[in-house]
Amino acid sequence: MPFFTRQTIAFAFLALALTAGMLYGADIKLLNVSYDPTREFYVEINAAFAKAWKAKTGDNVTVSQSHDGSGKQARSVIDGLQADVVTLALAYDIDAIAQKANLLPANWQTRLANNSSPYTSTIVFLVRKGNPKKIKDWNDLVRPGISVITPNPKTSGGARWNYLAAWGYALQQNANNEAKALEFERQLFKNVPVLDTGARGSSITFVQRGIGDVLVAWENEAYLAVNTAGKDKVEIIVPTVSILAEPPVSVVDKVANKKGTAVVAKAYLDFLYTPEGQEIAAKHYFRPRLKAVADKYASQFAPVKMFTIDELFGGWAKAQKKHFDDGGTFDQIYK
Amino acid sequence: MIKRRRNILPGFGISTGFTLTYMSLVVLIPLSAVFLKTASVDWSHFWETITAPRLMASYKLTLTTSFVSALFNAGFGLLVAWVLARYSFPGKRIVDALVDLPFALPTAVAGIALTAIYSQNGWFGRYLEPLGIKVAFTPLGIVVALMFVGLPFVVRNVQPVLEDLDVEIEEAAQSLGATRWQTFRLVIVPTVMPALVTGFALAFARGLGEYGSVVFISGNLPNTQITSLLINTKLEQYDYIGATSIAVVMLIVSFMLLLGINLLQARTRRFQEAA
Numbered sequence: 044m045p046f047f048t049r050q051t052i053a054f055a056f057l058a059l060a061l062t063a064g065m066l067y068g069a070d071i072k073l074l075n076v077s078y079d080p081t082r083e084f085y086v087e088i089n090a091a092f093a094k095a096w097k098a099k100t101g102d103n104v105t106v107s108q109s110h111d112g113s114g115k116q117a118r119s120v121i122d123g124l125q126a127d128v129v130t131l132a133l134a135y136d137i138d139a140i141a142q143k144a145n146l147l148p149a150n151w152q153t154r155l156a157n158n159s160s161p162y163t164s165t166i167v168f169l170v171r172k173g174n175p176k177k178i179k180d181w182n183d184l185v186r187p188g189i190s191v192i193t194p195n196p197k198t199s200g201g202a203r204w205n206y207l208a209a210w211g212y213a214l215q216q217n218a219n220n221e222a223k224a225l226e227f228e229r230q231l232f233k234n235v236p237v238l239d240t241g242a243r244g245s246s247i248t249f250v251q252r253g254i255g256d257v258l259v260a261w262e263n264e265a266y267l268a269v270n271t272a273g274k275d276k277v278e279i280i281v282p283t284v285s286i287l288a289e290p291p292v293s294v295v296d297k298v299a300n301k302k303g304t305a306v307v308a309k310a311y312l313d314f315l316y317t318p319e320g321q322e323i324a325a326k327h328y329f330r331p332r333l334k335a336v337a338d339k340y341a342s343q344f345a346p347v348k349m350f351t352i353d354e355l356f357g358g359w360a361k362a363q364k365k366h367f368d369d370g371g372t373f374d375q376i377y378k
Numbered sequence: 379m380i381k382r383r384r385n386i387l388p389g390f391g392i393s394t395g396f397t398l399t400y401m402s403l404v405v406l407i408p409l410s411a412v413f414l415k416t417a418s419v420d421w422s423h424f425w426e427t428i429t430a431p432r433l434m435a436s437y438k439l440t441l442t443t444s445f446v447s448a449l450f451n452a453g454f455g456l457l458v459a460w461v462l463a464r465y466s467f468p469g470k471r472i473v474d475a476l477v478d479l480p481f482a483l484p485t486a487v488a489g490i491a492l493t494a495i496y497s498q499n500g501w502f503g504r505y506l507e508p509l510g511i512k513v514a515f516t517p518l519g520i521v522v523a524l525m526f527v528g529l530p531f532v533v534r535n536v537q538p539v540l541e542d543l544d545v546e547i548e549e550a551a552q553s554l555g556a557t558r559w560q561t562f563r564l565v566i567v568p569t570v571m572p573a574l575v576t577g578f579a580l581a582f583a584r585g586l587g588e589y590g591s592v593v594f595i596s597g598n599l600p601n602t603q604i605t606s607l608l609i610n611t612k613l614e615q616y617d618y619i620g621a622t623s624i625a626v627v628m629l630i631v632s633f634m635l636l637l638g639i640n641l642l643q644a645r646t647r648r649f650q651e652a653a
Binding site for chain 2: 114115118139143195197198235236237238239240244247248251252253254363367368369374377
């Protein structure tokens with residue numbers, strides 16, 4: 044009998060693999076499919092989560108990220124992109140994944156706290172330094188001669204938040220008169236010289252090309268723009284009321300179950316709600332949910348009265364149908 | 379009965395089989411998926427989708443801007459090809475290479491660069507604006523973007539023909555008493571015409587489908603929405619059927635145009651050969 048039988052070798056390898064496994068942990072790979080402005084935020088989250096998970100279980104987690112427009116990302120997942128988790132700009136896009144591809148249950152948004160939105164944002168204005176056009180609130184955007192930059196709500200999720208924020212303001216000013224709100228949007232979009240296809244495109248138009256008096260944008264995008272353009276070029280104006288933008292997150296059940304990553308994917312999303320995750324969110328100018336963290340960063344986030352999409356519009360499905368589908372209010376204002 | 383003629387070149391069967399398979403895999407099967415997806419919709423709904431006022435406006439815009447830019451490219455592309463084929467000058471190779479750049483460049487880059495130049499604060503835009511000429515965020519901007527994208531199609535089609543055209547032919551025409559204009563009109567133009575028409579057709583067809591560069595410079599306002607953008611807005615509503623319905627229209631229009639131009643060319647060639 045030779046010294047090394049085939050079994051011995053196999054056993055040796057197995058033992059080695061097991062020891063290595065115990066020493067180095069298993070290698071787990073997650074794919075987080077997200078939207079454009081979260082890139083830098085999730086780079087930091089991924090590193091922090093990998094460290095926390097390693098400390099807890101000894102396993103190595105590598106999270107890959109994919110970024111593009113929110114709607115396009117949802118379509119990729121529907122078409123088979125193997126996302127363990129999705130972190131998109133609006134619930135409507137994750138709803139579509141649930142409906143069209145049946146990859147997660149329809150009630151996905153009730154599974155995590157706060158409408159499955161661990162961080163929020165709101166819609167603010169970015170104006171030229173010193174605010175030469177004296178833009179303070181939404182009604183300043185419809186003044187003749189003001190040039191407003193916002194992306195096309197038909198192609199951009201961010202633009203839909205902008206549109207609904209303006210609509211909500213107009214409703215509140217006009218005792219919920221919808222015809223008046225429609226007229227308000229009509230006046231507003233008369234002042235829009237260009238409708239970029241995405242939020243980043245609009246930022247570029249406003250900041251780099253110097254077009255327009257005011258950019259309507261996500262708060263976190265506005266902060267990024269201030270940081271890149273410089274505080275001597277642009278400044279942020281917070282309107283009196285705005286919309287609570289809730290970018291939701293969810294595990295994609297069917298994919299995660301198939302890959303066997305359901306537990307770690309859930310832990311990844313839970314991590315976003317921890318003090319550490321919330322702190323990172325605040326650092327990237329997303330409004331944290333956790334009060335302690337919110338208080339710590341209070342100076343960064345001006346107080347603003349916010350309404351939610353559920354209160355004013357009865358959820359995304361309704362808002363999408365009424366305002367942004369073909370023949371909706373956005374099409375009507377251009378007739 | 380006509381006896382099947384064998385081709386002198388061997389390998390007809392295998393090469394044709396390969397060609398057909400290749401064309402099916404790369405072109406036909408993906409395109410037929412568009413048709414199949416659309417086939418699930420009933421006719422009246424399809425018709426309603428593709429004749430909506432916004433879409434009609436977009437067809438008109440897409441067709442006119444593509445046509446105008448292809449026309450410009452046919453004129454100026456011929457000139458560029460002429461200069462490259464006939465003259466030698468320092469830096470000619472660089473100019474020659476520059477012509478191909480629009481092929482290689484991601485069209486989004488072209489769109490961003492052109493918008494930066496032609497917007498109201500851009501290098502050209504700031505001088506054009508006081509003259510009342512707005513380029514960025516108007517149909518004119520779309521024409522500019524499509525001219526950029528389509529130029530190499532004309533130049534690369536015409537240039538080799540001009541290079542093959544012997545100078546002696548022109549000299550012969552002159553020695554027979556033709557004026558310069560007559561030489562150009564009666565000798566050069568008929569020779570390059572088929573290549574020029576092909577270049578024009580390709581530039582035109584390219585313009586119909588262009589998306590990347592146009593969405594940056596067009597501004598996507600109601601009067602500057604190209605058809606490709608509307609396909610995209612349908613997709614954003616998860617209206618796959620609506621999107622493929624428009625795609626089918628674009629497919630048929632482009633195919634008819636290319637086919638028509640090919641037939642026209644075949645006819646002129648026969649006509650010329652007969653003459």
